Amino acid sequence: MTPFEVGLLMTGVLLVLVVIGVRVAFAAAFVGVVGLIAVFSMRMGFERGFITALKMAGTIPHSKSVTYSLSVLPTFILIGFLAFYAGLTRQLFEASKRWLGWLPGGMAVGTIFATAGFAAVSGASVATAAVFARVAIPEMLAVGYSKRLSAAVVAAGGTLASLIPPSAILVIYAILVEQSVGKLLIAGFVPGIYSALVYVAIIVGMAAWRGDAPAIKGFTWGERFASIPGTLPIFAVVAIIFISLFGIEIGGYSFAATPTEAGSLGAFVVLVTAFVKGMRLKQLGQALHETAKLAVMIFTLIWGVLCYVRFLGFAGLPDAFRDFVVSLPHSPMLTLVLILCAYAVLGMFIDAIGMLILTLPVVYPAVIALNGGEFVSAADSAFGMSGEACSIWFGILVVKMAELCLITPPIGLNCFVVAGVRPDIPVQEVFRGCIPFFIADILTIAGLLAFPGIVTWLPSMM
Amino acid sequence: AEVTWNVSLWGNRRAFTENVEYLAERVAKESNGRFEIKLHYGASLSKARENLDGISIGAFEMAQICASYHADKNPTLTVLELPFLGVSDLKTEARVSMKLYEQDVVKKDLARWNAIAFMPTPMPQYNFLGKGEAPTSIKDFDGMRVRALGGIGELMRAVGAVPTTVTAAETYQAMESGTVQAASFAPHAHLAFKTVEVGNWWTANMNPGTVQCPVVMNSDAYAALPDDLKKILDESVQPAVDHYIANYETVYDRWWPTLKKQEITQVTFSDAELAALKEKAAPIWKAWVDKMEAQGIPGQELLDKMQAEIKG
Amino acid sequence: MTQPEKPNGDAATYRVLSGTLAHIEDVFNLIAAASIMALMLLAVVQIFARTFLNQPVPGFIDITEQAMAVFTFLGIAYCQRVGGHIRMEMLLGMLSGRAIWIAEFMGVLVILAVVLALDYGSWFHFYRAWTIGDSTIDINLPTWPSKLLVPVALSLLVLRLVLQLVGYWRLIVDPTRMPIDVPVVVDVTETARHEIEETLGDEADEETGKGDAAR
C-alpha cells in the first residue's frame, strides 16, 4: 500500500468511527495516530515506526493549541454566557419593538432585530434562541401572533449569532485556513445584517398577506429614545470590535488591538454590565465553568483533527482531493454549489463546529484551487475574486450553511431549544414555522453566491 | 527512489527556501533519481518551532530552522544573531555560518536533538518595516511593539521597544491589527509575508543584524546513507548556497520597485544616531557570553572565533 | 434505563472511585475557568497600558500562549465525564439494551487507545523541553510547564476512561442495571434541555415552570 492509499483507507475508517458515535475529536486523533504508525512503519519498520508515530503525534496537542490567535475563543464564548446576565435581551427586545413595531408583523420584526443585536454579544446561535424564546415568545403570543410564527422567528433569529461578530465558528474557520481572524469576523457583519433583512422581508410579506400578525403601534418618540440607553453595552461591544480590528485612531490614540484583546475588552464590558444588573458571583462562576467546558471541547476537537491532518500531510491526501475536485468537468460554480449542498446534508447530522473542523482541511484547499489558487488575482480567478477574498467568502457561505441546519429537521437544535423552553409548543410546530425562514436562508445564500461583494466589501476596507 | 528524505518547511516556496529546492534538485540529478528529497511546505509536517523535535524523533530527515524561534534549544547557533556583528554580504554570512557549524561545541549542541546543521540560509540585514508614524531618531522606538528576533530583539529592548514576536506567517495580521507596529525581516520575507502591504516606512540603513536559519538533518539518517549518496549530498551544499545567493539578488529587483509602489518612506538614520545605537550592542554581547558560560558553553571563545572569521 | 438499581457490590467501590476522580476533575476545570478570567483581565490591562501609558505588558503573547495550555487541557477529563465532547448520536440512538452499552464500551476503548498513545508521546514532548531546553521567543519563558500539563491532563483522562469502561461493562453484564457516572445517549430534546440550562443557569427551572403554567 502507498501512503496515499493508507490516507484514503484511514479517512474511510474515520467516517465509520464518527458515524458509529465515537467522540469526533478522539476518532480523528485515533485515525491520525494509527495512520502515522502505518506511514512511519512503511519507512522504518513497525517497531521504530510505532514509537516515532507516537512521539510525533504527542507534539501535536500542545503545539497546535498553544497558539496566540486561538486565545480569542474563550473570550468570545464568555461574552455570550455573560450577555444573558447583563439583561441585554429584554432591553434589546424592548427597543426593537418600540422602533420597528409599526411594520406589519412588527413584533416578529422586532424580535429579528433584537436577535441580530444580541448576536453582537453572543457567538452561540443556540443560546440566542434559548434566551429569546423566553423574552419574545410570550409577548408575541400576547398580541395574538400564532405559536408557530412566534417560535420560528426566535429559532431563525438565533442563527444570526454565528455570522455577526463575535463568532467562535468564524474564528475557528479563519485559523484552520490560515486567514486573518479579524477579516473573517468583520466579513460576517454585512451578511449577518443582510440575512436579518431577508428574514424581515419574509415576515413583513407574510404578515401583510395573511394579516395574522398585526403591527404594534402607539409608541411615542420619547418612549423610543428612552429604550436606547439599555442597549448601549451592545453598541459598546460592536464599537470595540470595529475600532480594534480596523485600528481606528481617536484623539491621537491608536486603538488597534488583536481579536483576543478586543474579545477580552468586550467580555469585560459585558461583565461589568452584568454586575451592575445584579449578577451574583455564583453566576459568574457558572458562566466561567461553562466557558471552560466549551473551550476544552473545541480545543480538543481542533488538536484531535489536526492529528489526522498531520497524518494526511505525510500521506499527501489533501493534494489528491484538490486535484480531483479541480479536474471535475462541471463549472466551478456548480462544483461549489454541490460542496455547499454536501455541507447542508452533513450539517443535519453533526454539530456545526465539528463539521467544519473535520472537513475543512481537505475541502478548503480544493475550493481555493477551484478559484485558481491562493495567489490568484481577481481577473484570473474562476469566481472573480482574489484567493484571499475567496477564502473569506467561502467561510461565510459555509457558516451560513451550518446555521441553516439549526432550523431543519431532524436535529435542528434551535427548534428543539425553543420547544424546550416552551413546553406548550411542539417541536414539529416550530419546524413547520421555520419553512419560510428556510426559504429566506436559501435566498440569502443565493444572494451571497451571486453578489460576493456583500461579503468581501467590508473586510477589503481594512 | 532508493532513499527518500522528507523536509519540513514552513510558509510557501520563496527566496528563503531556494537552497533546499536547489539541493533537492541537484541531489536527484546527481544520483540519477536514487536519492529523493521531498519538500513539504506550509508546516504540514511540523510547526516551525517544533522542527527540531521532529528531527530528534526521526519523523522527517531534514528541516529548516531559525535559531531564535527557540534560542534555548540551540544556544550556540545564536552567536551569529548578536546585533552589529558587521557581516556585510550573503557570501560572508554563508562562509561564517559554515564555519560555525564545524565547531565542536555547535555539533554537540545540536547532537542533543540528533541533528546536524549542514547548510546555511544566509540572510541580509533585518531592517524594520513599520506601520504608522516613521521614526526619525532611535528614541522614537521607545515603547514601540516590534517583531524582532534574538539579538535584534535584545537591541530593541535596550532602546525601550517591546519585542512582540509572532511567527512569520502571523506577522501581516499582527501588523494590520496593531499587535506589532514594526517587523524586522529580510527583504524577501517582507515581500513574502506581505508586511510591505501594511507598512509605510523602512529603516534603510539601520542594519541591526540578522537571523541564523540553518538547514538541519537527522544524524542517524545521514549516517545510514550509502557513501556515494552521502558524497553527493555533501557536494551539493556549496552549489545550493551559491544558487541561493545568486537568486537572492533577484529579490532586490522586486524589493526596490515595491517600496516605491507602496510609497514606503525609507528612513535613514544619521551616523551619530547609528553610533549611539551600536553602543547598545556591547552589553548585549557580554550578556550573551555570560549566559553561555553559565551553561558551560565557551561563549567568549566562540564569539572570538566568529569575529575573526567575519574579518576574513 | 429508568429501572431501579439492583443492589450489587461492585457499584459501591466504583462509585467511590468515580466520585474521588470527579473531585479532581472539578478542581482542574475550576483552574481552567479561573485561567480564562485571568487572561481576560490581563488582556484588558494590556490594552490600557499600551494605549494610554505606551507601555505594553512585556511578553504578553508569550504569557498568553503558555497559559492557554491551562484551559485547553485541564478540563479534558471533566468534559469526558459529562459527555461534553461532541459526537454523532444518530446510529447510537437506534440501538437499545445491551447493544448500546457494547457500542459505548467500544467507543471508549478507541478513545483510551489514542489517549494512551498521546499521553506517551506528549510526555516525551515535555521531557525534551525539560532536559534539552526550550523557551518562548520574547521573554524566554520555559515551555516545559505548559507542555507538562498535556500528559498530566491526559493521564487524568485515562483514569476516567478506565472507569467508564468499568461503568459500561457493568451494563453489558446486566443491562437492567442503572447507568452510574457514564454518559448515556440522549435524544435531541434532552440535548436542547442541557443547552437551555447552560444558557439560563438557575433560571432554567423557573422557565420550564412558566411554560407549564402557560399550558
Ligand code: NA
Ligand atoms: Na455573534
Ligand code: NA
Ligand atoms: Na452555532
